[in-house]
Amino acid sequence: MQMENIALQAKNISKFFYQPEPFKVLKDISFEVQSGEFLTLIGKSGSGKSTLLYVLSTMDTDYEGQMMINGVQLTGKTQNELAAFRNKNIGFVFQFHYLLTEFSALENVMLPALKLGQYSKAEIEEKAYRHLSLLDLKEQALKPASKLSGGQQQRVAIARALINDPSVIMGDEPTGNLDSKNTKVVFDIFKQLARENNQTIIAVTHDDDFAKNSDRVIELSDGNLIRN
Amino acid sequence: MSSKINNHISFVHLTSNVKQTIVATLSVTFGISMYVFMNSFMTGVNDSQSRLAFSTLAHVRIYNDGPKDRTNLLQSTAGPNQLVNLRNAKVIQYTDGIKDTRAIISLLNQQKENAGVTSQVNINVFFRGNAIKINGILSGVEVDTENKLFNTSGYITQGNWNDLKFRTDAVIIGSGLAKNLSLKVNDNLNILTGDGITKNYKIIGIFETSIASVDKTKAYLNIASARQLLSKNQDYVTDIQMNIADYNHAKEVAAKVAPAIPYKVESWEMANGQLEAADSLREIIAKAVSLTILLVAGFGIYNIMNMTVNEKIREIAILKAMGFSGNDVTQIFLTQALVIGCIGGMVGMLLGYAVATAVNHVPFKIAGLQTLPMAYNSIDYILAFVFGIITTFIAGYLPARKASKIDPVTIIRG
Numbered sequence: 212m213q214m215e216n217i218a219l220q221a222k223n224i225s226k227f228f229y230q231p232e233p234f235k236v237l238k239d240i241s242f243e244v245q246s247g248e249f250l251t252l253i254g255k256s257g258s259g260k261s262t263l264l265y266v267l268s269t270m271d272t273d274y275e276g277q278m279m280i281n282g283v284q285l286t287g288k289t290q291n292e293l294a295a296f297r298n299k300n301i302g303f304v305f306q307f308h309y310l311l312t313e314f315s316a317l318e319n320v321m322l323p324a325l326k327l328g329q330y331s332k333a334e335i336e337e338k339a340y341r342h343l344s345l346l347d348l349k350e351q352a353l354k355p356a357s358k359l360s361g362g363q364q365q366r367v368a369i370a371r372a373l374i375n376d377p378s379v380i381m382g383d384e385p386t387g388n389l390d391s392k393n394t395k396v397v398f399d400i401f402k403q404l405a406r407e408n409n410q411t412i413i414a415v416t417h418d419d420d421f422a423k424n425s426d427r428v429i430e431l432s433d434g435n436l437i438r439n
Numbered sequence: 440m441s442s443k444i445n446n447h448i449s450f451v452h453l454t455s456n457v458k459q460t461i462v463a464t465l466s467v468t469f470g471i472s473m474y475v476f477m478n479s480f481m482t483g484v485n486d487s488q489s490r491l492a493f494s495t496l497a498h499v500r501i502y503n504d505g506p507k508d509r510t511n512l513l514q515s516t517a518g519p520n521q522l523v524n525l526r527n528a529k530v531i532q533y534t535d536g537i538k539d540t541r542a543i544i545s546l547l548n549q550q551k552e553n554a555g556v557t558s559q560v561n562i563n564v565f566f567r568g569n570a571i572k573i574n575g576i577l578s579g580v581e582v583d584t585e586n587k588l589f590n591t592s593g594y595i596t597q598g599n600w601n602d603l604k605f606r607t608d609a610v611i612i613g614s615g616l617a618k619n620l621s622l623k624v625n626d627n628l629n630i631l632t633g634d635g636i637t638k639n640y641k642i643i644g645i646f647e648t649s650i651a652s653v654d655k656t657k658a659y660l661n662i663a664s665a666r667q668l669l670s671k672n673q674d675y676v677t678d679i680q681m682n683i684a685d686y687n688h689a690k691e692v693a694a695k696v697a698p699a700i701p702y703k704v705e706s707w708e709m710a711n712g713q714l715e716a717a718d719s720l721r722e723i724i725a726k727a728v729s730l731t732i733l734l735v736a737g738f739g740i741y742n743i744m745n746m747t748v749n750e751k752i753r754e755i756a757i758l759k760a761m762g763f764s765g766n767d768v769t770q771i772f773l774t775q776a777l778v779i780g781c782i783g784g785m786v787g788m789l790l791g792y793a794v795a796t797a798v799n800h801v802p803f804k805i806a807g808l809q810t811l812p813m814a815y816n817s818i819d820y821i822l823a824f825v826f827g828i829i830t831t832f833i834a835g836y837l838p839a840r841k842a843s844k845i846d847p848v849t850i851i852r853g
Contacts, residue, residue: 270760271848290844291764298762305851309757313455323761325444371761 217282218246218379218411224266224276226259236262237274238434246281246378247409249401251422254431260415261306261383263431267413268303268381269293281378298327302372304382308364310356316343316367317352324374335374342370345400347393361388369397373404380404382414386421398424445767448758449774452751459747460779466743467783467827468790470736474823475791477732480798481725482814488721489686492714494589494648495657496707497557497680498689499696503537504703536560540676543700552683552692557584558676560665566612566658567629567637568620575616575656577630579665588682591646591659597624598644607664611644615655628658630668638668649805737830744779744834748772748842755842756850765843769836776835777828784827788820 226237236259244250254260265271267278269285272293277286280300285293297303302323310319320339324330330338343352346366351359356367365388372380380401386394398421404410405426414425422428430438453460513523537543540558547556560579565572582604586592592600596614603609610628612620622628624642631637640660647654666675683692689706697704708715748755755768763771792815799813842850 265848268760270851271846273846290846291766294759294762294764294767296762297760301762303760305760309753309760309851311754311757313451313754322444322448322758325447326762326767328444375762 216245217243218248218280219244219267219413220279221267222277224263224274224278226262226266226274236434237266239276240434240436242429242436242439244411244413246411247405249405249412249426250414251425251428252413252415252431253417253422253428258431259434260431264381264383264413264415268301269297270303298323299375300378302375302377302380304365304368304372304380304385306383306387308361308368308388310364310367310371312355312357314356315353316348316356316359316363319356319367320370320374323371327375339370339374342373343367346370346396362390362393365389366393366397369400376408377410379411379413382412384416385414386416386418394418394421442770445770446774449771449778452771453775453778463743463747463779464783464786466739467780467831468787470732470740470830471784471787471823471827472791472794473736474729474732474826475788475819476794476798478725478729478819478823479791479795479814479816480811481728482816482819483799483812485721485725486814487808487812489718491649493686493707494594495650495653496711496714497588498683498686498707499681499693500705500710501537501543501679501681501700501702502677502705503535505535535677536671537676537679537702538674540674540679543679546696546699547679547681550683550692550696552685552688554682554684555584555588556679556681557581557588558662559585559678559680560662560669560671560675561677562665562669563633565631566616566620567631568622571620572631573616573619573656575658577610577658577660577665579662580659581662588680594646594648596645596647600644602643603659603661606641606643607661607667608641609643610640610658610660611646612642612658613654613656614645614647615651616658617642617645619655632668634669636668733826740827740830741834744776744831745838747775748835748838752842752850756847759847760851768843769839772835772839773832776831780828780831783831784824787827788824791820791823
């Protein structure tokens with residue numbers, strides 16, 4: 212297997228929680244993800260799957276071991292370097308939508324692209340509209356995020372994660388708040404992104420159907436990898 | 440591009456919760472206007488106190504202090520084993536007043552700190568009215584320079600100060616003195632000097648300094664008439680009074696000119712220790728109050744800004760998750776802090792000025808004052824504004840920097 216095809220590489224990742232007492236959440240986890248792969252992380256609650264995802268997303272720097280995305284060593288980089296890297300290469304969907312409530316749905320989707328500054332505002336707006344229509348949100352585009360329903364917010368968050376065409380898209384139960392119809396829409400979008408754009412998807416999920424239909428399932432139990 | 444989007448986020452934050460923005464701005468406004476008002480008021484009070492104190496007191500006074508102790512002149516020539524005993528020693532009369540005044544005055548005028556010099560012939564006299572005699576001071580003055588130093592014409596309640604210049608037979612007397620002698624303008628006042636000379640003068644004016652001891656015992660006349668009364672020559676002077684630009688430097692100026700002048704050179708602090716103490720104490724109080732306001736207002740501003748940032752802590756985490764750097768986060772909140780600081784500061788200066796003006800119009804008719812005193816120094820306003828900006832800046836920066844340094848996940852997990 213060629214190095215260029217490896218999107219993400221985790222080597223001996225360990226992590227401790229110190230509150231209320233020292234506890235090893237992740238125990239020496241190592242695995243690789245190919246680019247264009249649609250991967251799901253499953254496990255019981257408390258198994259450490261969300262924690263692992265946050266470490267992989269570079270938003271948590273307090274871990275042991277090494278992590279690379281697209282051949283770039285991310286362990287040991289500064290917060291600002293990681294922020295710039297996330298902006299360009301990682302799209303993240305939180306478990307509970309986490310939109311900026313003071314901004315409209317459209318602005319929420321546009322913000323990461325405006326930060327990246329690669330395209331003009333008009334181009335970004337057009338692209339944001341395209342993503343929103345794909346997720347059946349075109350009518351909600353100019354509403355403040357706080358006025359949207361939970362499912363709508365979740366889909367806005369997904370559109371936001373896609374806006375910069377990141378090479379890796381991560382989701383912490385990205386379809387947790389969605390009905391079956393929208394879950395299928397999101398699943399199909401993810402699948403399409405992986406197939407056609409060679410974008411890598413890593414999603415934590417409780418939804419067995421969702422996991423079953425993905426390319427590969429990794430299961431965690433008590434901080435250990437039990438299925439790879 | 441990145442800074443444009445940061446400014447846009449700052450703007451949305453400021454305008455989406457207008458109520459909180461106004462509260463934060465008001466806390467700055469309140470602190471700054473309080474600082475401006477209290478400082479203006481205190482400076483005004485201090486200035487009026489100094490004006491009052493220096494209404495009859497010059498910054499530096501030169502006078503003939505009289506001879507040294509001459510009760511036992513021979514003791515110094517006696518040997519260690521000799522005892523001197525003088526009985527009924529008769530000391531020859533010493534010359535009073537200041538000789539060679541022209542040289543001294545020209546020396547004083549050469550000092551760069553000089554803000555006016557005047558000569559006086561002060562005579563201890565008895566003022567004799569219809570029924571009683573009152574011991575007091577008849578002050579022969581140079582009409583123009585006296586007014587320049589002490590603003591005497593400002594205390595004239597009846598008559599005209601400048602008339603003294605042309606009348607050799609006229610006096611202007613204190614209001615208390617006039618009352619005690621039962622005399623009024625155009626009445627005659629009889630004066631008896633220590634040498635037993637009496638002379639009648641016409642009262643052409645009344646003054647009131649609000650310092651009772653002065654108003655009850657003092658009268659002014661032309662310096663030439665005073666010399667005439669004492670049969671002295673045209674150079675005779677008992678006191679030379681000098682004002683300097685900043686009265687706080689009186690001691691240094693006195694020390695500088697003293698070696699060249701063979702008379703007693705006294706700064707106002709030496710003559711009036713209590714005034715100096717009062718002056719220093721007022722200044723210390725002013726600084727203490729000013730510092731207290733800075734601290735209280737500073738903490739108020741800090742609290743509000745801190746709250747504003749902490750309320751946005753989740754937004755900060757989301758921004759960071761999307762790829763905004765710690766510097767972006769700091770920039771977003773500093774922009775907000777600066778906008779709040781600038782608007783609050785500007786409104787604060789205006790409000791401070793308005794309150795100061797209002798208080799300045801409150802009647803206060805004691806000791807020559809008409810209304811509560813107030814100073815309008817631009818430096819107070821500038822300092823208040825700068826302080827407001829700096830405090831808001833720090834108050835916005837500290838929590839923003841803290842938030843910019845932690846992992847976004849730490850915030851999201853709670």
